[in-house]
Amino acid sequence: MKAKIIILGLCIFFIAMLQSTVLDYARVYNVKPNLLLIFIVSIALLKGNVEGAIVGFFCGLTQDMIAGKVIGFYALLGLYLGLIVGSVNKRLYRENVLVITFFTFVSTVIYEFCVYFFGTVFRNPVDFISPFKNVIIPEAIYNSVISVFIYIFAIKIYDKLSEMDRLPRKY
Amino acid sequence: MLRLFKSKLFILVLTTLVILIVMGVSTNQNSSVNQFGNVLSVILSPGQKFLSYCGQKMEGSFTFFNDIKAVKKENEELKARLDQLEKERIELEDYKVKNKELREALNLKDQFGDYVFLGANIIAKDPGNWFDVFNIDRGSKDGISSDYPVITSKGLVGKVTTPGLLSSKVIAIIDSDSTVSARISKTRDLVLVRGDLSLKDQGLCRMDYIPPDADIAVGDTIETSGVGGIFPKGIVIGKVKKVLQDNSVMTRYAVIEPAVDFKRLEEVLVLKEKVENKSSETGNVK
Incomplete structure (x- = not known):
């Protein structure tokens, strides 16, 4: 349990660091993927x-x-994203790569639209075409491609963790 | 089982409420909740500094060999230009002295006289694609606090929103949350420069509230007006790129091309108010 917390924490830490610095050089069609x-x-x-x-x-x-800009906005979005995606997992064959690609695509569209919506609704009129064309759809496609690698990475981490857990005790 | 579910739901609702309250409180820039964000930024900023440094170095080394020919040619051109500039510099030096004397005679306040320039590196950019907030490697340790203007030698970049201990968040003028009171240099008309989501990708921003009688053309320079008290007067923002008409309303707006290239921004200057020198200055006046 402790190992899991530490390893997941480190993962988040490094992904966030990559996301905010070097990933800017990996822009395709003017968007960067959202690794987090x-x-x-x-x-x-x-x-x-x-x-x-x-x-x-x-x-x-x-x-x-x-x-x-405010503390808690992304946290709340992330919380519900994890909750909703996690709630539908039981009936799916998880190891299939298409599942993660599909879920990433849909989540990106919904998540980024929420960010856009709450970011602009109080100031400017909400426009539907240009954000989808310029940011959301390109980013969703980019994310879906990258998601395969991160998914494999996540599976590897959990394999290692369960190995470590099995050795001392079972719970 | 039911109880477990109930408690889970309870935890969820509770967390949501707490986050909403924190969000509400943190919209106030001076609240102490924002200091909470410091904790992580202190840990993150050395790593970010290192990584963005590596990124910049890598980008530099990729283009190194292609550049040599261009550099040679450029070098010759620059040498010629240097001679010319040297001549101009001597002239300007002369003007500078005269200008200073005249200013003193008229008792005008120097535009940036009350500020200290503090150099800073950009160490991280917004993780998302929507906004343009970035982090610089100067924080409250260096005496930075919120609303300090951020510029480069070319023009206005933005302002500090949340100062951390070692790093601070800066909001760029092309972010959709940013509004700057500005002035058309030629006609002295007051306008408003705002960030716009659809223009942000191209590094542009828009200008609103153009007076109907204002004579405005493509290529006009826009500068800060000093109204509002955050930005000092006369910092260049950019040039007018396009003047457009709103179809529904009879107002005009313009697309501004900022003087600063936001895609290739690496180093900035923070304008810090002189605090300790103020007393001595007033002493001199007496």
């Missing part, structure tokens, strides 16, 4: 809603601290 979002979706699919929600919360909180 993919990480939340992967964990939620693998481990269900409770763990998904907790990881989502902390990923969001990290993002809030790096560049949020």
Whole structure:
């Protein structure tokens, strides 16, 4: 349990750091992928809603601290993203790559639209075409591609963790 | 089982409420909740500094070999230009002295006289694609607090929103949350420069509230007006790129091309108010 917390914490830490610095050089069609979002979706699919929600919360909180305008906005979004994605996992064959690709695509569209909506609704009229064309759809496609790698990475981490857990005791 | 579910739901509702309250409180810039964000930024900022440094170095080394020819040619051009500039510099030096004397005679306040320039590196950018908030490697340790203007030698960049201990968040003028009171240099008309989501990707922003009788053309320079008290007067913002008409309302707006290239921004200057020198200055006046 302790090892899990430490390792997940380190993962979030490094992903957030990559996301805010070097990833700017990996822009395609003027968008960069959202690794934290993919990480939340992967964990939620693998481990269900409770763990998904907790990881989502902390990923969001990290993002809030790096560049949020109010503290808690991304945390709340991440929490519900992890919770909702994690709640639908039981009837799916999780190891299939298409599942994670599909879920990442849908989550990105919903998540980014929420960010856009709450970011503009109090100031400017909400426009539907240009944000979808310029940011949401390109980012969703980019995320879906990257999600395969992060998903495999997440599976590896959990394999290692369960190995470590099995040795001393079972719970 | 029912109890477990109940308690889970209870935890969820409770967390949501707590986050909502924290969000509400943290919209107030001076609240202590924002200091909470410091905790992580203190841990993150050295790593971010290192990584963005590596990124910049890598980008530099990729283009290194292609550049040599161009650099040679550029070098010759620059040498020629240097001679020319040297001549101009001597002239300007002369003007500078005269200007200073005249200013003193008229008792005008120096534009940036009350400020100290503090250099800073950009160490992290917004993780998302919507906003343009970035982190710089100066914090309250260096005496930075919120609303300090951030510029480069070319023009206005933005302002500090949340100062941390070692790093601070800066909001760029192309962010949709940013509004700057500005002035058309030629006609002295007051306008408002705002960030716009659809223009942000191209590094542009828009200008609103153009007076109907204002004579405005493509290429006009826009500068800060000093109204509002955050930005000092006369910092260049950019040039007018396009003047457009709103169809529904009979007002005009313009697309501004900022003088600063936001895509290639690495170093900035923070304008810090001189505090300790103020007393001595007033002493001199007496």
